[in-house]
Amino acid sequence: MAMPISTPHPQTPGSGPADTDLTVTDRLVQANAKYADAFKDPGMDARPVLKVAVVACMDARIDLHAALGLELGDCHTIRNAGGVVTDDIIRSLTISQRALGTRSVVLIHHTGCGLLDLTEDFRHEIEAEVGQRPAWAVEAFKDLDQDVRQSMQRVRTSPFLPHRDDVRGFVFDVTTGLLREIDPRP
Ligand SMILES: [Zn+2]
Numbered sequence: 001m002a003m004p005i006s007t008p009h010p011q012t013p014g015s016g017p018a019d020t021d022l023t024v025t026d027r028l029v030q031a032n033a034k035y036a037d038a039f040k041d042p043g044m045d046a047r048p049v050l051k052v053a054v055v056a057c058m059d060a061r062i063d064l065h066a067a068l069g070l071e072l073g074d075c076h077t078i079r080n081a082g083g084v085v086t087d088d089i090i091r092s093l094t095i096s097q098r099a100l101g102t103r104s105v106v107l108i109h110h111t112g113c114g115l116l117d118l119t120e121d122f123r124h125e126i127e128a129e130v131g132q133r134p135a136w137a138v139e140a141f142k143d144l145d146q147d148v149r150q151s152m153q154r155v156r157t158s159p160f161l162p163h164r165d166d167v168r169g170f171v172f173d174v175t176t177g178l179l180r181e182i183d184p185r186p
Contacts, residue, residue: 046100048074048096049071053077053105054077055085055093055105055107057083057108061112067177068106081114084115084151085107086136086139093155093160093161094161097163098162103163105168108169108172108179109144110174116142119138145182149184152167156184170182
């Protein structure tokens with residue numbers, strides 16, 4: 001999850017005045033047209049080549065493929081706020097393993113995560129504002145390492161997953177780009 005404070009992106013070189021009227025989505029659609037022009041069908045199967053699913057935070061600073069040396073088609077990437085193993089992550093992992101052949105799970109939290117600054121009060125504040133409390137937990141945490149352990153434990157104890165022996169958890173340092181492995185035992 002992105003930190004609340006962000007710096008504006010520099011202007012794209014060569015962008016003309018007309019580009020300023022474009023919404024961000026318009027820009028993405030434009031970029032896609034260029035991408036599709038050069039695109040060649042890789043003829044890949046939907047089953048990830050490396051038989052691995054990576055669960056990570058949605059944070060904008062983490063380029064998972066570059067950080068882990070992954071190529072297109074290598075893995076499933078499953079991301080949410082915090083990289084927390086929720087029921088919906090278990091749903092995706094179950095489909096990943098049972099329908100698409102993955103066997104290993106890699107969990108990645110990171111330094112500077114927005115969830116470190118939140119508490120369950122976030123839900124109560126929403127309730128006060130809109131008159132309804134979200135059914136989901138915020139899954140905020142104060143201790144990164146402990147939350148990675150809890151996420152590993154949730155994967156390892158899920159009855160839905162047939163492959164639970166190769167589950168490893170890491171903290172990604174957004175300032176150095178390095179992963180630090182977390183020992184599953186506290
Ligand atoms: Zn995060």
